[in-house]
Amino acid sequence: MGVRHAEEARELTRAQLLCESKMEEIAAGVTALESASMVPFETDPEWTYTVEVSPLDQQLLTLVRVTVQELESNRLYPITFTLSRWILNSTPTTDATSTQTTTEGQAATSGASSDGSN
Secondary structure: OHHHHHHHHHHHHHHHHHHHHHHHHHHHOOOOOOOEEEEEOOOOOOEEEEEEEEEEOOOOEEEEEEEEEEOOOOOOOOOEEEEEEEEEOOOOOOOOOOOEEEEEEEEEEOOEEEEEEO
16 A cells, blocks of 8 residues: 555656646746647656636736646546646737746645645
8 A cells, every 4th residue: 555655646746747847838938828638748648738728808917727637547536736827928018928926736636635835
């Protein structure tokens, strides 16, 4: 049982790192700020990511939510990790780039969940 829990912890850490990496790509403008669903990672095709983009016009903010999920698993509930971030939209009159204002992480494995702020 200890080995199984250690493996789940390792895979959850992997999911978190992949999720943070994809969020940083979006915030830096390397990856387009657009929704995507169940896209496999080029470097690790056993994992997929989903991006949800929800703009708020009045505050020039966009909520970006990235979810990473294990593609195939022998677990009842595959490991997932979700990271949400508000990104400041660039305004038409300036050359501002996307800026992180808050970060929130959420993880769930095998029916258990834990929340934490970064």
